[in-house]
Amino acid sequence: xxxxxxxxxxxxxxxxxxxxxxxxxxxxxxxxxxxxxxxxxxxxxxxxxxxxxxxxxxxxxxxxxxxxxxxxxxxxxxxxxxxxxxxxxxxxxxxxxxxxxxxxxxxxxxxxxxxxxxxxxxxxxxxxxxxxxxxxxxxxxxxxxxxxxxxxxxxxxxxxxxxxxxxxxxxxxxxxxxxxxxxxxxxxxxxxxxxxxxxxxxxxxxxxxxxxxxxxxxxxxxxxxxxxxxxxxxxxxxxxxxxxxxxxxxxxxxxxxxxxxxxxxxxxxxxxxxxxxxxxxxxxxxxxxxxxxxxxxxxxxxxxxxxxxxxxxxxxxxxxxxxxxxxxxxxxxxxxxxxxxxxxxxxxxxxxxxxxxxxxxxxxxxxxxxxxxxxxxxxxxxxxxxxxxxxxxxxxxxxxxxxxxxxxxxxxxxxxxxxxxxxxxxxxxxxxxxxxxxxxxxxxxxxxxxx
Amino acid sequence: xxxxxxxxxxxxxxxxxxxxxxxxxxxxxxxxxxxxxxxxxxxxxxxxxxxxxxxxxxxxxxxxxxxxxxxxxxxxxxxxxxxxxxxxxxxxxxxxxxxxxxxxxxxxxxxxxxxxxxxxxxxxxxxxxxxxxxxxxxxxxxxxxxxxxxxxxxxxxxxxxxxxxxxxxxxxxxxxxxxxxxxxxxxxxxxxxxxxxxxxxxxxxxxxxxxxxxxxxxxxxxxxxxxxxxxxxxxxxxxxxxxxxxxxxxxxxxxxxxxxxxxxxxxxxxxxxxxxxxxxxxxxxxxxxxxxxxxxxxxxxxxxxxxxxxxxxxxxxxxxxxxxxxxxxxxxxxxxxxxxxxxxxxxxxxxxxxxxxxxxxxxxxxxxxxxxxxxxxxxxxxxxxxxxxxxxxxxxxxxxxxxxxxxxxxxxxxxxxxxxxxxxxxxxxxxxxxxxxxxxxxxxxxxxxxx
Numbered sequence: 035x036x037x038x039x040x041x042x043x044x045x046x047x048x049x050x051x052x053x054x055x056x057x058x059x060x061x062x063x064x065x066x067x068x069x070x071x072x073x074x075x076x077x078x079x080x081x082x083x084x085x086x087x088x089x090x091x092x093x094x095x096x097x098x099x100x101x102x103x104x105x106x107x108x109x110x111x112x113x114x115x116x117x118x119x120x121x122x123x124x125x126x127x128x129x130x131x132x133x134x135x136x137x138x139x140x141x142x143x144x145x146x147x148x149x150x151x152x153x154x155x156x157x158x159x160x161x162x163x164x165x166x167x168x169x170x171x172x173x174x175x176x177x178x179x180x181x182x183x184x185x186x187x188x189x190x191x192x193x194x195x196x197x198x199x200x201x202x203x204x205x206x207x208x209x210x211x212x213x214x215x216x217x218x219x220x221x222x223x224x225x226x227x228x229x230x231x232x233x234x235x236x237x238x239x240x241x242x243x244x245x246x247x248x249x250x251x252x253x254x255x256x257x258x259x260x261x262x263x264x265x266x267x268x269x270x271x272x273x274x275x276x277x278x279x280x281x282x283x284x285x286x287x288x289x290x291x292x293x294x295x296x297x298x299x300x301x302x303x304x305x306x307x308x309x310x311x312x313x314x315x316x317x318x319x320x321x322x323x324x325x326x327x328x329x330x331x332x333x334x335x336x337x338x339x340x341x342x343x344x345x346x347x348x349x350x351x352x353x354x355x356x357x358x359x360x361x362x363x364x365x366x367x368x369x370x371x372x373x374x375x376x377x378x379x380x381x382x383x384x385x386x387x388x389x390x391x392x393x394x395x396x397x398x399x400x401x402x403x404x405x406x407x408x409x410x411x412x413x414x415x416x417x418x419x420x421x422x423x424x425x426x427x428x429x430x431x432x433x434x435x436x437x438x439x440x441x442x443x444x445x446x447x448x449x450x451x452x453x454x455x456x457x458x459x460x461x462x463x464x465x466x467x468x469x470x471x472x473x474x475x476x477x478x479x480x481x482x483x484x485x
Numbered sequence: 486x487x488x489x490x491x492x493x494x495x496x497x498x499x500x501x502x503x504x505x506x507x508x509x510x511x512x513x514x515x516x517x518x519x520x521x522x523x524x525x526x527x528x529x530x531x532x533x534x535x536x537x538x539x540x541x542x543x544x545x546x547x548x549x550x551x552x553x554x555x556x557x558x559x560x561x562x563x564x565x566x567x568x569x570x571x572x573x574x575x576x577x578x579x580x581x582x583x584x585x586x587x588x589x590x591x592x593x594x595x596x597x598x599x600x601x602x603x604x605x606x607x608x609x610x611x612x613x614x615x616x617x618x619x620x621x622x623x624x625x626x627x628x629x630x631x632x633x634x635x636x637x638x639x640x641x642x643x644x645x646x647x648x649x650x651x652x653x654x655x656x657x658x659x660x661x662x663x664x665x666x667x668x669x670x671x672x673x674x675x676x677x678x679x680x681x682x683x684x685x686x687x688x689x690x691x692x693x694x695x696x697x698x699x700x701x702x703x704x705x706x707x708x709x710x711x712x713x714x715x716x717x718x719x720x721x722x723x724x725x726x727x728x729x730x731x732x733x734x735x736x737x738x739x740x741x742x743x744x745x746x747x748x749x750x751x752x753x754x755x756x757x758x759x760x761x762x763x764x765x766x767x768x769x770x771x772x773x774x775x776x777x778x779x780x781x782x783x784x785x786x787x788x789x790x791x792x793x794x795x796x797x798x799x800x801x802x803x804x805x806x807x808x809x810x811x812x813x814x815x816x817x818x819x820x821x822x823x824x825x826x827x828x829x830x831x832x833x834x835x836x837x838x839x840x841x842x843x844x845x846x847x848x849x850x851x852x853x854x855x856x857x858x859x860x861x862x863x864x865x866x867x868x869x870x871x872x873x874x875x876x877x878x879x880x881x882x883x884x885x886x887x888x889x890x891x892x893x894x895x896x897x898x899x900x901x902x903x904x905x906x907x908x909x910x911x912x913x914x915x916x917x918x919x920x921x922x923x924x925x926x927x928x929x930x931x932x933x934x935x936x
Contacts, residue, residue, distance in 0.1 A: 038560040041492055109489035110568075110863045117561075121635075139590065141863035143902070183860050184572075203905035210859050210908055408661050409634050412561045412592035451594070451902040454654035457661055 241346020623655025692797020
């Protein structure tokens, strides 16, 4: 029997993160101040982020050392295993070899702690004693709750009210790790109070929750803000995934032909892809890269590449991204983490350069893939991760059709233990697919500011 | 920084299970036919179990080879990591070294797949195409659902109705793995129909669900029955835990002074303890053994050691156990897996011989320990496992008090992702402790048959 899991020892935990900015064909387009339309400087971000993270956001250093205290917390769950999906291959009767990096093994159940721990650490280093953040379904909030708890930092989480009520167990998790969680809109901020005045029954939205968390951080001296995806420093921290995967693929004695991940804000995909992308950019490797996104919110495959806001309310700097419009409200697919109108600028630039392909999938096809994966490999995937599985199965079936070998690597970004209600709906035939919402996108694009 | 996790490669996966019957000071007391009061033979069990498992139940071989197909499925999640709890030690400010074996990493989230996979395999080998089982909160049912799915065996799970309704996500999990799950009492069996006639709104009970599953298996030629704890062959399969832990403690360069686990039916504790017990029995090692049980259902610390039934309805053979009476209904503590009136006969014999100590804990103290563990080590434990954590913390604090070193090893039998509602109640101050229910036990003991 050949090997099922490729395991690294703690000695092999990478010592630095990989910063792709050092290897890009052209420098990244700078974020702009929405008032002046000029590139922003560190002082614009200082009220929200510690200087170390602002430095990483604009760094051109290829490798950035991971502080020992961060590596120490990583060791609770890292290095994460890389699996060969022998059973899935057999079920597909494919000549392709399928590998997956298993980020579901973290205590929060996803890749999110990789950056949460780093962010909490740098905040602590600069004397920050309190962080404010927003969360939708709760993957990010729970990861940051764990990280802040490790670093002795107080955490306030503004959780979208509808999720707070419908998905109470992610909230419970945050409370186990000591975070203060309130449903958003809340009476705790000016923005929240205004929203509640207009609609006391408001279900909330991610955009609203961001506004509350940003206001909280901007108006308190002891508090900074923290974001779980999109920004350069967040993607940077996730590159530990791909750096481990490179070593593990070497153990397996194979080189991936294609590297796949689901993409919402882009951080888990960047995490696995960028270290392999370095070898394509710097060493001429022929690896293909595929980002899997939902048909209901296909920012790469359908979005326009231009400057837009990162949040619904238009409070962030303008970033050059593939966007469906910052006011676009994606249909209610169950992969809540992929319901984002845009995509990390670094991913967008690589997509625009033709270095990353993107494929969009309907949710029912993704749940089909998730169930096939659970029944062969055991692990029940998160609905977000099921997009990556769908794409990987597609590659494996293409290889079978063509009668050729192919080495497929994807990132299993998280498990679905907190998403079983979605699986219930799938089995009950109550899931629906949403056609690409062309009209809503066209309307939202009108609100994108002209430069 | 010293090592946090001790990892084995797949090559180091144990090749056999350890059968403690070979090393016991006296042979185990045989199970008795409740009618004749004579020791039962294989033919009594043949309608319910495949011959290979009946053979393991009475085997005196010290080591029993693990079939390659079982090891192959184990490789999906085994060898499981052994962690050094540096952060918990620091929080306790103790000179003790605390290690834990992490069985929460299986796809079903507990140690249960270790026997589920083996049982499904042996059933398949003997041509069984369908298995019936019962489950309470769903840990066992979900593990067996995954295993039967791997082996291509149909599974029918009778799930206690109140859990079916209140804990729907374990049911969803079983459905993802293709099992047919019905609330018990169900209209699908004679026993269920009778129960429903008496009380159409019956919440069900584990005893009732066992009766349904046993009837299902006994009345269908294609169907066998499967049990997730208590029996010798179940404990045997779990010894892979302790055998891995021995190798990992060697990596760590330490020998445990005390080996701890929670004990309901006894299988996870036997799993970690028996391989270390062999070294005490055969090699004179001085290791102590502590089983942690709930104050509300303390079969070892308070039960009488005598022959009793394994199930509420009195359908099983009589086994020599520490029992609170097979009709005893334990108070509704959240550690559902520890609500069992008796304990595995092998554990009971070792307890009676003074080789295992037992300690009983109230649930609030266990949740205190669980939260301290989650906030230091990251992992949110199952309420059952929190009893082991409570005992481990107790040992570490004793060592601190005495100013002496002590090496503590415990089994983290599972995670608490499906138990977040219990944590909510803990934080809301809605959990209660139950005094030892002396009167109910005295009443139940009257129903224990005389020999």
